[in-house]
Amino acid sequence: MKYSLVLASLLAASSLFAAQQVQPQVQTVDTATLQQTNDELVQVKKELSKVRNEIQNVHDKAVDDAYEQVLKENKKLTITVVGQGVAPMNTTSPAQAYALAKRAAIADGYRAIAEKLKGVRVEGQDTIKNMMVQKSTVRTQVEALVKYANVVETAFKEGLCEVEMEIVISHADFAQ
Amino acid sequence: MRSRDGNSNLSRRLCSVVLFYSLALDASEYLISYRYVVKDAILYNDTLQISKSMKKCQGIVHSDALILDINDSKDLNKIVSENEQEFTSYIHKLGMHINYSDITQNLQNHSTAVLTLKTTCFKVDFNDNFVKIAPLQ
Incomplete structure (x- = not known):
């Protein structure tokens, strides 16, 4: 019983120490990756909007080609x-x-x-x-x-x- | 009426009238019609009718005139036949009436296209080296 109490206190102390040591490390890793992922996300969003625009252009051109030109006023x-x-x-x-x-x-x-x-x-x-x-x-x-x-x-x-x-x-x- | 300084005014007027009419004398009006038939993509027949107008035509002279070179000839038929290509392309630009019909019978096709310039009055000005032809609208 005495040994078990010592073992438990040792474990608690070690876990506390480990938590104190690891926690700031994990936090620094998280902010770096978060920044990186944020940048990547912004880039992906930009590329996505570019692709969307291209698709829209292609669609508009296809629609124009499909229909005959219409004579409009002043044109x-x-x-x-x-x-x-x-x-x-x-x-x-x-x-x-x-x-x-x-x-x-x-x-x-x-x-x-x-x-x-x-x-x-x-x-x-x-x-x-x-x-x-x-x-x-x-x-x-x-x-x-x-x-x-x-x-x-x-x-x-x-x-x-x-x-x-x-x-x-x-x-x-x-x-x- | 005789003027005090002789007849200078009258003679000047007379001269200008004579000069004006002598320049305008060579301008005449002609009635021209043209028609050609194309059958199965081959030119079948074409007819160009030119005759001098017997009465004065009404209308304004078209701004875009055709100018053809001549060698002292006043015969429009001869001038046009000598410059047929130019004249027909000019006529085409003025506007042609097209009547096209096509028949496909048991998968065999026959087509006929008739292009016509309806009788139009042209003002023709003969000059020394060239003739100016313009339609009246």
């Missing part, structure tokens, strides 16, 4: 199209073939501009007999007046002429 909109034309077989010279193909390509370019600006009328008709398609017809029609369209680039290769055309439109052009 101009440039529409670019490519028209294709073929030279006839019975041309007398390559120059004539080029000239004729270019004119056909310009007509196609005008058609493409009209399609974009005014729209296309589409009509379809299918004839089905005995569960089989007998005849399938699709008609499209475009009618418009196109002014101030410009030919930007012309390329002629192997009888095919491609013209890049553009038209700048503003809100005032359509105002009534």
Whole structure:
């Protein structure tokens, strides 16, 4: 009993001593790591906000790409199209073939501009007999007046002429 | 009425009128229409009609005029045919009416595009070395 009391007092004293010695050490370690973790946290937060911004930008761009551009007031909109034309077989010279193909390509370019600006009328008709398609017809029609369209680039290769055309439109052009 | 210092005022006026009219005499008005047809991406037919206007046209001269070089010729048909590329590209810029139709029957496609410049009055000024062509709006 006497020994046990001595042992207990020794243990208590040693634990007290140990606590006195260890406690300040633990406290110093904690503040250092806390500071470090705080810095890291701030950095991570910054990076997270950067990534969020990037994701938002990508999302906005995707949304812009998905929807067609809309003509707004006091803003101009440039529409670019490519028209294709073929030279006839019975041309007398390559120059004539080029000239004729270019004119056909310009007509196609005008058609493409009209399609974009005014729209296309589409009509379809299918004839089905005995569960089989007998005849399938699709008609499209475009009618418009196109002014101030410009030919930007012309390329002629192997009888095919491609013209890049553009038209700048503003809100005032359509105002009534 | 005879003035005191001779007829100088009257003669000056007369000269200026004669000079003005002699400059304006070569300005005339022409009616021009153009139409071309493209079938299946191949130019099929084009028609350019030019005729002198028989009565005076109404309207304001377009600011953007076409200037073509000439060699003492006053025949607009000849001048335009010699500079066809320039003239047609100028006409295109003024505005063309497009009528396009397309038919796909049993997966075979045929298309027809008709581009038209409706009859428009143009003011044509003939000069020594060039001609100035501008539409009236």
